[in-house]
Amino acid sequence: MPAGTGSRHHGIELRHHPRHPADGPAEDREGHRHRGRCLVGRIRGRHSRRDDRCRRDRRRGRSRDEGRPAGRHRRRGSRQDHRNASRRGGGRLIVVDGSPALSVIIVSFNTRDSTVECVRSVIDDAGVADVEIVVVDNGSTDGSVEALRTAFPQIVVDDTGENLGFARAVNRGVHQATGELVVLLNPDTVALPGSLRALVDFEAAHPEYGVYGGRTLTPAGALDPSSCWGEPTLWSMFCFATMLSTVFHGSKTFDPESLGRWQRDSVREVPIVTGCLLLIRRDSYESLGGLDERFFLYGEDAEFSIRARRQGLRPVIVPEAEIVHENGGSTSGSHRKMAMIMAGKTTMFRLIWPRGRARVAIGLLLVGVFVRAALETATRRPRRTWSVAWATRADWLPGYPHAESAIFGRPSIREEIAP
Numbered sequence: 001m002p003a004g005t006g007s008r009h010h011g012i013e014l015r016h017h018p019r020h021p022a023d024g025p026a027e028d029r030e031g032h033r034h035r036g037r038c039l040v041g042r043i044r045g046r047h048s049r050r051d052d053r054c055r056r057d058r059r060r061g062r063s064r065d066e067g068r069p070a071g072r073h074r075r076r077g078s079r080q081d082h083r084n085a086s087r088r089g090g091g092r093l094i095v096v097d098g099s100p101a102l103s104v105i106i107v108s109f110n111t112r113d114s115t116v117e118c119v120r121s122v123i124d125d126a127g128v129a130d131v132e133i134v135v136v137d138n139g140s141t142d143g144s145v146e147a148l149r150t151a152f153p154q155i156v157v158d159d160t161g162e163n164l165g166f167a168r169a170v171n172r173g174v175h176q177a178t179g180e181l182v183v184l185l186n187p188d189t190v191a192l193p194g195s196l197r198a199l200v201d202f203e204a205a206h207p208e209y210g211v212y213g214g215r216t217l218t219p220a221g222a223l224d225p226s227s228c229w230g231e232p233t234l235w236s237m238f239c240f241a242t243m244l245s246t247v248f249h250g251s252k253t254f255d256p257e258s259l260g261r262w263q264r265d266s267v268r269e270v271p272i273v274t275g276c277l278l279l280i281r282r283d284s285y286e287s288l289g290g291l292d293e294r295f296f297l298y299g300e301d302a303e304f305s306i307r308a309r310r311q312g313l314r315p316v317i318v319p320e321a322e323i324v325h326e327n328g329g330s331t332s333g334s335h336r337k338m339a340m341i342m343a344g345k346t347t348m349f350r351l352i353w354p355r356g357r358a359r360v361a362i363g364l365l366l367v368g369v370f371v372r373a374a375l376e377t378a379t380r381r382p383r384r385t386w387s388v389a390w391a392t393r394a395d396w397l398p399g400y401p402h403a404e405s406a407i408f409g410r411p412s413i414r415e416e417i418a419p
Helices: 037-060 079-084 112-126 144-151 166-176 195-205 234-241 282-287 300-310 334-352 355-379 385-391 402-408
Strands: 006-009 012-015 102-108 131-137 156-159 181-185 189-191 211-217 277-281 316-325
Touching (some): 102 195, 131 144, 131 166, 166 282, 195 211, 277 282, 355 385
Parallel strands (some): 131 156
Antiparallel strands (some): 189 316
């Protein structure tokens, strides 16, 4: 399709932009040290000290650049200087042909403090003049929009006024973005230094993969494996139904969706890169039609990766791209979250598989929920997440859009999916 033209997918117009040529290869990047809560603390401390310095400078009536070393805050070069610079030549991400090389899309919902910290980490990692940041706020009531616009007047903050769900909000953000590369980033994450750079460098050196993810850590510094998963199969669903995936957690045979005990510490192709950190070229995203807006929350990123692989892309993990992920910042209540996860799974099965296979998978999913609910009751566990999921199965079993209406008690405008 010619540059500047667009297409529509599930009610959203997607614009197509020309692809810019990559510059030379970049290899042998230095490995990251183990980071955890102490590193996040240092990041927060740096923000605090910087903010204190800025406030002190304002009281003294001088700008941020006055009295600073010229090497750190010198005036940026011309557009031609940027075009002549290597995209991977060290330093910061650059502007290409007057547009940012990278657009970071963040979808927030009542995560004010986490989103502010997430945006700060992106700015510190890449430089605000080099990266376009688009925050799509799904009708937050905690002052997120005001806080973001006050703290970062240079970024785009789109107040939707309602909860559109993740897929619609991401597509809306991509529609507004102008970068040739797009990164999806969760609001409850902190991008560790060099992470965005690592993704951009790897994509430029290895454009054949098409979809790129990273490595996620918990706030305590442990591995959070949720940056990528294996593709669901009838065998993996059988293992879920029979508890084999729980008894043999991390087994390549009986828990295949976990990808074994791999620590996400090496470059590796994976079936699914999740939306907490995902880089893709804009033209690839648009040619795939974006995220499927029939999803509300959970499952849309898995379906997107599966769809991308079927179109010839090869999702890959870049271990140098690390983020700290708090997990579930936009989702209130474990019971509601579990219902949405289950609805996402049943919706995905109906989209990626023929009707008969999808029905078998959903049946196995239902058996697995029942078995776990029965165990919760038998062992008298105080937390009854699976018991509630079983009791509310009529809400999530049909998938979206029915689940959205049932879980939130409101009508849905999403397109029905054939049972």
